[in-house]
Every structure is written in structure tokens, then in C-alpha cells.
Amino acid sequence: MRKTLLLTGVAAVAALALAGCSPAASSPSATGTASWPDSITISLVPSVEGEDLAEALDPLTSYLSENLGIEVNGVVATDYAATVEALGSDQAQVIITDAGSLYNATERYDANLVLRDVRFGATSYASVAYTNNPDKYCAEAPVMVTYAASDTPLSYCNGIEPGADAATGAGPAALKALDKISKGTKVALQAATSPAGYQYPVVAMRDAGIDTDADITQVPVEGNNNAVLSVYNGDAEVSFGYWDARTTVLKEAPDVADKVVAFAYTEMIPNGGVAVSKSLPADLTKQLTTLMAGYADSSDAAKKVMFDLVGLSGWTDKTAPDEITRYGEILDQFSN
Template identity: 30%
Template structure:
């Protein structure tokens, strides 16, 4: 309190004043007494100061949990429509380019049949399928597989099929094929089986009864080689599969002749399984379109299926082809069972 602090100060001043009078001993005594009072005043003032408040602070350390993002792993399957080793080489190049573009981990394979890719996508064992046209139609109907891209050859996303014979065989028309040996590619091949059968039926030939023998060669290349070698009298391929074996058979364009061509068929596809996340689908689509514009990408696509480019399409792109199949009596729903 102010009153308590002022009283010793006044007393000290009085004592100091008293020192001026009196004898030496008295002056010395009073001087030390005054000094003692001053020191006591300082201590009293210090004791009167408030005690600093100690603030206790609790520090909460938050632990940051880092959730490691799992890499996207995909399986990409190719149908065996050409030379298997070439498809593997080109497919692996596309795989590498896709991994670089997307950061995904991709495993590539070439199936043993067209149907194997369809079934793998239906079972979730293949995420991306390079499906032929009819294979896609069936996979969409059966498993909800969706097309994201169509291939481009000769500047267009359409192609035609052809029926070929040896030039020296004497066979000139489709009607001449009765009683002959016929080479097919695969039961799910669009131009190597489905459409040629429609063409033959229109010409009055029953493809199940009017041939002496039928052979499933497994690829378009193999059909051309079988006809060239005389193992089959005729065969069905896309236009113009003869070019794919010209390096090994330089005279194939002269030795093997075309006797009929099909109407236009929408080109083969890059398709994805039903439940693939939309963001993954978009990433794959965007990456493939970009890859198709690079020199390295063009080379890989050409090696796979003689592809020049890729174009974005949706399922409606194949509606016209569905109508053709329906008019020919091909029941997709029945085949999908």
C-alpha cells in the first residue's frame, strides 16, 4: 500500500537530517540507521510487486498419417488377328508409352482367340481390349463392355472384307465355291467369318453345308498363306490382308485374287470393361490419342494391326453394323447367351 511504503522513507529522511546535528558517534549511528531503513524500504517495495503469473500451455502434437496411394494396375489384351509376334512387339511398345503417359502399371498379352478377350473382359481379367468389330458388339451385349476409340486405316474408320482364291484356281464367283475348302479366321472375326457368311448366304450358298471342308486358320495372315499354298480353295479376310505377308511372299498379289468385297464395316476398337473407373477410362483415352500423334506411337500402332490413327467414338458408331447383322438374321442377343 502507498501509505506503508511512504512512512519508512520519511523516517529515513528525518534520521539523515538529524545527523547534521549531534556528536560524531551519534551522527554515525543515525547514518547507519537511516541506511538500514532505506534498504528495508527497497525490500518492502519489491515484496509489494505482484508475482508473475505462470501460464501453463498444453501443446498437442498432431500426427500426420500418410496414406500411400496404390498404383493403378491394368491388363491390356489384343486379339490374335495378325502375326502374333508382331502384335506382341507393337503391344509392348504401346504398353510402355501408356505407362509413361499415365503412370499406370500395364500388363499386355495376346489372347489365343477372339473369344478369349471377350470372356476375359467379362470376368474382369482384362481391363482394355483391342477388340474386332463383331467381338465388341458381342462383348457389349454380353458384358457391358464400352468402346472408347476406333482404329483408322487409309484415312477412315471403316473397312471392307474380301473373299480370296488362288488366281489359277478357276474360281471366279461366290457360286463357284460350292464343294470347295473354305478358310475362316475365327468365329468372332467380323471380316474373316461373320460378314463373309452373310455374303455367301446372299449368293445362295449355305456356309454350314455347301463346303467340302472348312478350316479356322486363326488369323488373317494365316488365311492368305493357306490360300497361297493351296491348302484352302478360298478364304475370308479384311482388305487387303495380302499386304501383310508380301514381304515373305513377294508375288502374293498376283497369285492370290479377290472375287468379292463386303459392304463397309466399322473398324475395330479399343474398348474397356464395364466397371473401370471413369477417370481411368478418360486418362487411357487421352493418352492413346496423344500417343497416336507421335512417331513412336504411329510405329507401334502400325506394327500391331496396321493402324494409322485412332479416333474417339461411342457405342452408337456401331448401330449401322448392328442393323446389317439383324437384316442378315444374325441374332446378337442369342449369341451372347
């Protein structure tokens, strides 16, 4: 297993503005079975910016402090790699981070993966192969199925959405259709760090026997919206983006469902989640996990904080560690 971080961590630690993170053990646990620290620190990369950070963190940390009976501090990391190094150096004992950093934290520092992010009811998502040439890539005429998150009918083919009522986005599906990507085909790909826009699609194409350096013409794009628009505008014949990125361009391309068809799904890409330092007592870890898992449902205000803070609808203790491990294996292919 890989024991090196994907990004250099020394600078990342220096970039953290950490405060109040001493974990000196002195307080008894609620059960009396182990010593708890006086305080713990959570490191995360929030969705909000600037002066709203302290205000955004306070409801979550206050909720945890009140229910655990110890001080819980929240600190902002400059990037996801910094959360891992904060945990490794014991500047933070809990991290809310992306899937790659969860993998690094568990591999490098033996952290405990305790929660996975939930977005619109899902803990993982597929990368979607899009095309403007369904005659080439679809075995049958595309069908319209509703994407429930935005209540929008979108076009799918190759049976990747077998139900008529609502799309599920469950992969892998119809990956044999990638065989139809012929030499010289223009394929829009996002930055090499993008799981849905580059990494999982490239692995899927390589598995289909496609030399992604020599057999296709790569069309670089920035962002999932531009991946969709590249196919919509005819700049590429195939592109890849998260499920379902077509909804990001509905205002500027209201007929995108007609012109951009989803024809295959990659393996599922895991959401991020929460990891906890192995140094924390087991009973503290258990109570913390239970509290965080229930936070979004504790009040309407908490639900709003969750979405505003990290763009989530909640956390689940169904961690599916095999997905995180597979993500790490795929990341290994792009680590050099």
C-alpha cells in the same frame, strides 16, 4: 441381345496376371466435380511377347499417369475374352481388345465404347472374295488398282474398285457375284473363329442362297496367306481373306496379282478398340479418351510404341457402334 460371353470367362480371369488394380475412390478429379480412383488398370493383349511386355506397356501407362495425375497400370491378358472378364470383375477398368470383346463388354457389363482402332487410316475392313477363274466370276476384265498400304498394284473386277488411283477396300460390293459359286466348287475357308476368313464370307454365301455345308466343297486353310495361296496354286477356285491379303504372299508368289483376282467384298468388319468401365467418373473417362486418342501423335516414340504394342497407327473417338453391334449379330450365328 445376347448376354453370354463367346468364350468362358472364369478361367480367363484366373489366367490374368493382374497387379495394382484397386480402384478405391479417393483422389479428387482435375475438375473437382467427382472423385477419381487412386489408380486404374488397363488390360490388353499386346502384339509383343515374353520379357518385352513390361517394357512395351510402360511408355503408354506412364504417359497416362503423368497426364491424369493418378496411377495407371497395364496388365497382360492371355486372350481377348480375358480382358472382358477383367473389366466385368473390376480387375481392370479399361480394356484394349478386339471387336467381339467390345461387343461382349458393352452387352454384358454395360461398358462404354470410347475408341476404335485405326490401321492405315481405317477403322474397319472387308473380307475379300478371291478367285483364279475371272472368266466365271468377273463381269468384265480385271483392272489393276494400287493397294496403297504396300504401294502394290493388284487386280480387281466387278467394279469393286471404281477409282483408278488407289484401292479403298470398301464393302459390301459385288456380292451378287457369289451367286456364281456353283455346286461342288472348292472354296477355301479359314478357322470358324476368323471373321474375314470364315464368318463374314459364310454369312454372305448363305445370303446368296448357298448352303455352305452341302453346296460347296470346303477346303480348310490356316491363315490369310494360305487362303490366297490355295487359289494361287489351284487347290481352290474361291477363297476369302482380309483386304488385301495378297500382299502377304508377294515374296513367294510375285505374280499373285495376275493369278488371284478380287471379285467381291463383304460387309465391313470392325477393328477393335477401347472400352471403359461404367464405374469410372464421366470426366475421368473423357480425359482418358482424349489422351489415348492423341497418344500416337504425341511423339515419334509414341507412334512406334502404338504399332509395336498393338499393331495400330492410332485410335479414334468415331466409334461407329452400329458396326460393333452388327459384328455381334454375326458372331451370334457361330456361337454354338
